Amino acid sequence: MRQINALAVAIFLVVVLVLFAFSPRNTEIVQARFLGAIAPLLKNGSSLQKQIIGFREGMKKLNDLDAENKQLKVQLHELQAKDQTLQDLQAENNQLRKALEFRQRSSFKLVPARIIARDASTWWSTIKVDKGSNDGVVPDQPVLTEDGLVGKTTVVAANASTVLLISDENCGVAANVEGTRERGMVHGTRTSTSTEPDLTLNFLSKLANLQPGQKVYSSGVGGVFPSGVQIGEVKKFEVQPLEGVATVIPSVDLATIEDVFIVTGGGK
Amino acid sequence: MIYIYLLVAEFLALAAQEYIPALPYGARVYLLPLVIFYAALAVPFPGMLFLAFTGGFMWDALVATQVVDGTLEISLGWSIVIFAALGAIMNGFRPLFQRGHGWEIHCLLSGPLLSIFVLSEYLMITFRRGGFYFPKLIWWRIGGEGLAAMIVSPIVFLFLHWLALSFGLIPPREERVMATEGL
16 A cells, blocks of 8 residues: 555656646746636636626616617717727827828727636636637737726636736736826736735835825736726825835726726737 | 546535625635545545545636736646645544544545635736735635535535445445454
8 A cells, every 4th residue: 555655656756847847938828728627617707797786776667778779879889980980089099190100000909808707716816808819819818898997818828818906926917007207017916806905006206295186097007908008096195115106996896897998919 | 437527516515606606805615625625535545536636626626716917826736736645644543434424524634625725726827926925814715614624515425425335336324343453
């Protein structure tokens, strides 16, 4: 019996050592394959969870749905009109940038995605979404909602992706503050979660004197996140020995969002 | 057959725990470690190593290993080692399981073992990211998860055990006791 145990331990150690030797690229491939395998289960679980919640909340009356439908159609037309105007403005902006020999702003392609699982771990803030490489998603693409920045993609499977939330300590976003020339770096803290997000804006000037409510936007430095996307609002500002540090409340409620957009194509 | 059963249970537990909302202070309720701890009682040492390997691999592939900006924060395989070490402790109590005890061992040990697992994860990221700090919140989270594991473990144990007995994957209590006493 002891010989069998010793042999089992030896085989176990050899296999684990092989795994330890995996490069980041190979690890990503393994993770993507596993995420792809478990994604159908997560999608079904997510649908089931929604059905249960929907059942608990009760069915909406047909009249309510009809009214909501009409309202949504009106909103859709409004947004289509706005989108057209913005496209015109973007084209004009690009012409002017070209005239000034600036780099052209590329237009974003937004891939809508649904969250299929969230917050599976204690120390990392991540969510899983139902879009992957089949939809043009690759690692390190920004993820946002109409309210602001959510995070960036990390592991991408064919039919699902993992998104690292801005509340994670590893997700740093270069940012600037509304109405000032202050630039810094927003990131989560080690104890931060999506339910209790805790963002800090570091590397500010000690004289910044930011006021609560001032909006914080991505600056576009670093190449992952586009500029001008709202990250959150300043909650408080503190002067520390070497720098000014602001606490930021994220503009997106990371604990309750259900749908997001992944910026593909020219988002970088 | 018991190994396939426990392997499927690990996979389903991993998927199911994604839907359990976080507790106060960001503590989580984990099911996969509880399945691994059950496996450590139900199967011999080499089998426990195999199931710690599969469980740890799934955990690393979906939860723990993060590749950020092209660098690995925790290598694939660390959770396997920790699960195997904790599983070995649980496996040490297998003679009691063979004598007919079960859920109470699982319940009493799952809490502390899960807390050790979560603490080891925190130590690893602390080592990797630098900045050695342990605010109260961290301890609440680690302790809360252990407590949650102790509350949930009898349900997980009894469900897995009932299914295993129903399908004849493990011998009934009387047979196990007789086998242990050499009758």
